[in-house]
Amino acid sequence: MRLRLLPAATVLAVAASLVLAACSADGSVSGASPSAQLTAEARTVTPGKLTIATAEPAYSPWVEDDDPASGKGFEAAVAYAVAEWLGFSKGDVVWTRTTFDQAIAPGPKDFDFNLQQFSITDERRQAVDFSPPYYETTQVAITVDGSPAATATTLADLKPLRVGAQTGTTSLDAVNAAIAPDGGAQVFNTNDDAKLALQNGTIDALVVDLPTAFYLVGAELDGGKIIGQLPDSAGGDQFGLVLEKGSPLTANVSAAVDALRADGTLDRLAQTWLGGEDAAPVLH
Incomplete structure (x- = not known):
């Protein structure tokens, strides 16, 4: 821009x-x-x-x-x-x-x-x-209480887990570049779909931009938690x-x-x- x-x-x-x-x-x-x-x-x-x-x-x-x-x-x-x-x-x-x-x-x-x-x-x-x-804005991994990602503190902790993002977004690019999950990124049509997948346990963590992360964990997700920012993920x-x-x-x-x-x-x-x-x- x-x-x-x-x-x-x-x-x-x-x-x-x-x-x-x-x-x-x-x-x-x-x-x-x-x-x-x-x-x-x-x-x-x-x-x-x-x-x-x-x-x-x-x-x-x-x-x-x-x-x-x-x-x-x-x-x-x-x-x-x-x-x-x-x-x-x-x-x-x-x-x-x-x-x-x-x-x-x-x-x-x-x-x-x-x-x-x-x-x-x-x-x-x-x-x-x-x-x-x-x-x-940067890209952020979030999860919910009880998820395998709830205790993650490093990128290596996230790599074997199911990590999702919305298709066609810088969030998805960041998942592939910074985490490269062993099973590949889980892709969703919308953030709402991805949020529901996180809440019901279909995925372990979700990557979104920082403002969206603060909103989701504060107002939308039961037991929502920010894991951390992905490095070198500016560009939003x-x-x-x-x-x-x-x-x-x-x-x-x-x-x-x-x-x-x-x-x-x-x-x-x-x-x-x-x-x-x-x-x-x-x-x-």
């Missing part, structure tokens, strides 16, 4: 202006109002505040305890990292809620940016602006921050996401909230 990238000169100019305006000699954020730390053409919904939207409700691990203001959860933490890079303190961030469809519909927005696992697509770009991706959907089409903040927010990727912040936050031992460890 092709992403619309900012010209290098634009990114550098935005970054330079923010650094000069936002930082004092010791590197701390100055006392200037947040709006003064953005480029001249940038405007926020509420002057001096940054209004960020997410889902209602918002689920773990993207937002913990449906409380984005806590900064806990991957997307809540990303939102505050972007806000800080733009020069907004935590107290200057205002949270609001929207449905998924409201956020990507054409028209004016009551938020400065919105994040709730929006995949970047060309079709959606016709109605809204996207930042560069802050996360690219890319999540971007959503902004109003033609937003004066798009260049600033895009520069922030690029900078947070470059300095390793996004990877660290993903490891903390999405890749830890309590979430989805990488299998070896």
Whole structure:
């Protein structure tokens, strides 16, 4: 998928202006109002505040305890990292809620940016602006209590088991490349069919993308459990921050996401909230 990238000169100019305006000699954020730390053409919904939207409700691990203001959860933490890079303190961030469809519909927005696992697509770009991706989905093996895969902790543990995935997906590619089950991958027409096969014991484990894994084990499967991420399985959907089409903040927010990727912040936050031992460890 092709992403619309900012010209290098634009990114550098935005970054330079923010650094000069936002930082004092010791590197701390100055006392200037947040709006003064953005480029001249940038405007926020509420002057001096940054209004960020997410889902209602918002689920773990993207937002913990449906409380984005806590900064806990991957997307809540990303939102505050972007806000800080733009020069907004935590107290200057205002949270609001929207449905998924409201956020990507054409028209004016009551938020400065919105994040709730929006995949970047060309079709959606016709109605809204996207930042560069802050996360690219990986593939994850899941199972249920009582399955032979419930005690698996390595790829070798999964190899002799019955592992399934939906046909024509990157999940199926990942099964074949990373696990290569002894009996071959078990292929299903839909994830719903595969989920039922896992629940009734026809297969021992199922591979899906990470957001689907969190949803299935949290809401759909009895005794659902994440085994872990398959290594080198990036290449799925890319999540971007959503902004109003033609937003004066798009260049600033895009520069922030690029900078947070470059300095390793996004990877660290993903490891903390999405890749830890309590979430989805990488299998070896």
